[in-house]
Amino acid sequence: MKTYExxxxxxxxxxxxxxxxxxxxxxxxxxxxxxxGGESKFFEGLTHGKLYAxxxxxxxxxxxxxxxxxxxxxxxxxxxxxxxxxEWVELKNPKAKIHTHITIxxxxxxxxxxxPAHLISxxxxxxxxxxxxxxxxxxxxxxxxxxxRFNTTKPTFSILDLHWVPKGYKGR
Amino acid sequence: xxxxxxKNLRVPKQMRPVYVVAGGQSDYKKHYPEKxxxxxxxxxxxxxxxxxxxxVDGVLGLKGYIQSAFYGHFADHFGDQLLGxxxxxDRLGLDPMPNIGVKTGGATGGSTVWMxxxxxxxxxxxxxxxLGWERMDEVGTQEGNHYxxxxxxxxxxxxxxxxxxxxxxxxxxxxxxxxxxxxxxxRRTMAKISVKNHGYACSNPFAQAxxxxxxxxxxxxxxxxxxxxxxxxxxxSAGAAAVLLCDEKTAHELSDHPVRLYMGAGTHTLRTADRxxxxxxxxxxxxKDEEIKRYYKEELSHIDRYxxxxxxxxxxxATYFAYRMAxxxxxxxxxxxxxxxxxxxxxxxxxxxxxxxxxxxxRGPEYIESGDAFLKDPETGKRGRCPSNLSxxxxxxxxxxxxxxxxxxxxxxxxxxGKWGQFHADPKMWERFGKTKPADFEDLQVSDAKTGLAIxxxxxxxxVTAAVLRKED
Ligand SMILES: [Zn+2]
Numbered sequence: 249m250k251t252y253e254x255x256x257x258x259x260x261x262x263x264x265x266x267x268x269x270x271x272x273x274x275x276x277x278x279x280x281x282x283x284x285g286g287e288s289k290f291f292e293g294l295t296h297g298k299l300y301a302x303x304x305x306x307x308x309x310x311x312x313x314x315x316x317x318x319x320x321x322x323x324x325x326x327x328x329x330x331x332x333x334x335e336w337v338e339l340k341n342p343k344a345k346i347h348t349h350i351t352i353x354x355x356x357x358x359x360x361x362x363x364p365a366h367l368i369s370x371x372x373x374x375x376x377x378x379x380x381x382x383x384x385x386x387x388x389x390x391x392x393x394x395x396x397r398f399n400t401t402k403p404t405f406s407i408l409d410l411h412w413v414p415k416g417y418k419g420r
Numbered sequence: 421x422x423x424x425x426x427k428n429l430r431v432p433k434q435m436r437p438v439y440v441v442a443g444g445q446s447d448y449k450k451h452y453p454e455k456x457x458x459x460x461x462x463x464x465x466x467x468x469x470x471x472x473x474x475x476v477d478g479v480l481g482l483k484g485y486i487q488s489a490f491y492g493h494f495a496d497h498f499g500d501q502l503l504g505x506x507x508x509x510d511r512l513g514l515d516p517m518p519n520i521g522v523k524t525g526g527a528t529g530g531s532t533v534w535m536x537x538x539x540x541x542x543x544x545x546x547x548x549x550x551l552g553w554e555r556m557d558e559v560g561t562q563e564g565n566h567y568x569x570x571x572x573x574x575x576x577x578x579x580x581x582x583x584x585x586x587x588x589x590x591x592x593x594x595x596x597x598x599x600x601x602x603x604x605x606x607r608r609t610m611a612k613i614s615v616k617n618h619g620y621a622c623s624n625p626f627a628q629a630x631x632x633x634x635x636x637x638x639x640x641x642x643x644x645x646x647x648x649x650x651x652x653x654x655x656x657s658a659g660a661a662a663v664l665l666c667d668e669k670t671a672h673e674l675s676d677h678p679v680r681l682y683m684g685a686g687t688h689t690l691r692t693a694d695r696x697x698x699x700x701x702x703x704x705x706x707x708k709d710e711e712i713k714r715y716y717k718e719e720l721s722h723i724d725r726y727x728x729x730x731x732x733x734x735x736x737x738a739t740y741f742a743y744r745m746a747x748x749x750x751x752x753x754x755x756x757x758x759x760x761x762x763x764x765x766x767x768x769x770x771x772x773x774x775x776x777x778x779x780x781x782x783r784g785p786e787y788i789e790s791g792d793a794f795l796k797d798p799e800t801g802k803r804g805r806c807p808s809n810l811s812x813x814x815x816x817x818x819x820x821x822x823x824x825x826x827x828x829x830x831x832x833x834x835x836x837x838g839k840w841g842q843f844h845a846d847p848k849m850w851e852r853f854g855k856t857k858p859a860d861f862e863d864l865q866v867s868d869a870k871t872g873l874a875i876x877x878x879x880x881x882x883x884v885t886a887a888v889l890r891k892e893d
Contacts, residue, residue, distance in 0.1 A: 269454045348594035356565030356582030379693045
């Protein structure tokens, strides 16, 4: 295919892929400034080795979440039932196990997980939700007991700063 | 919400009957550089206007009836165009009649028809167009997977691999372990769905992936995310589909064979993480069945939490409403003659059989193994009770996301109208798409089909619509 010089700001930016039908490639690099807002406490917590959940304290209001006292992880700023502000609770030494799991070998663009990656859904005692995360240090199994690890040295300020290892595992 | 009131569960009402009158489609391809999206949309609309035996003078005659348009397009970033609805509306020449875009991920097509149906039911319009499209061929596979993964929660899921198949497979793996017991028999049942749907695609001139396969072919295809293999997964497509909806008077003015439409919808949390346990909302036939109620209460509740990762509550709610609207009170396999289901993956197809009541929860594979799912059971040669995805579905025919739910309704419409052959058997239809009608072509018209169902499904179950179509006596 003939190479064309394009008279624009970045002459390498447009690539002719084919003619009749005409197909051109338009590469682009963009940046997005992301806001964590009221969930900042959770993501900042990970970088300090802390795992935070939330719970509703609006007892006596008819709120199901407040009555059950169960925690939410992913945490929520507002209770999904009564929409009152939830209370942050640090989960120390959470009792957790694998609810389900899957191994990823071919991720999508922008992946930062080391491959192959073991995605897991995590059941935690006292937590009504089953959060998604990843496992390091073993092949996952449903029911496997696990404990959290945190990326405190070179944080990504994302959910990747939390991962799980088998209970009693010595490594990172 | 896990506690319902009677008001929450009130059976939705159409203030006047809604009819599906005509349908049209482009063909579907993975790569379609020779046509722009707008061209595919125009082709679907022209088929709708010109080839459905409408009692009007072609496109110009039909345009004289259309008062509003509903457009389904899943992904602005795939299209690289915001307000694509306006582009399509202009190319169809329908300005300045009002249009609106509808977006609910994989269920976009179904939701678009749902909104259009409500416009008829309310009396806002007497005749409205629902048209959907997608093209996913302008980015590479990795970018495409990232784009699709953007339909997961960006902070809590997308970062974990940027691959939607993985999030889906987490649910599949749970079902596979808890209800499938990781058995070879269950794995083979999954494979049979791929064999069935790729096989039915062989008699569909619109279809992207006609294939004559064996169970072994599916089991030997590359692993995507265990237990899902390449041939367990749906296609990525470019294409468009359209339906015309009308009130009773206009429907009969335009067509001798309009079909009644009832639509229900449901949703569930985008993050599977957030699916809190609850009691199973019962479908009408389950409510009357003491044995199923006992099984759910005494056995199933000890096996896994509901809906957990194994049931799609959105699909359950969509049929909870749609069956009651349409008066489907008995075993849906007895009441429904033809189905188009959202077979994103073989295993999610099985999960859906349970949500929509083809089998009780935990027993979905029986719908395949009994032969009910086939027009003709390949093992016994017997006619199945309610065959599904005779178009080839998302696995064999197409998944041009915004068009998918509309394609399903078009296929069910043509089945109920007895027009399946008109659009699939004519050698000219094959030639139109540069194909030759195959020697092993099968007649897939369901004889005496009276009632059909189309299920449109998003994400890992974030939105589902259920469309019940019924032929008039
Ligand atoms: Zn509350």
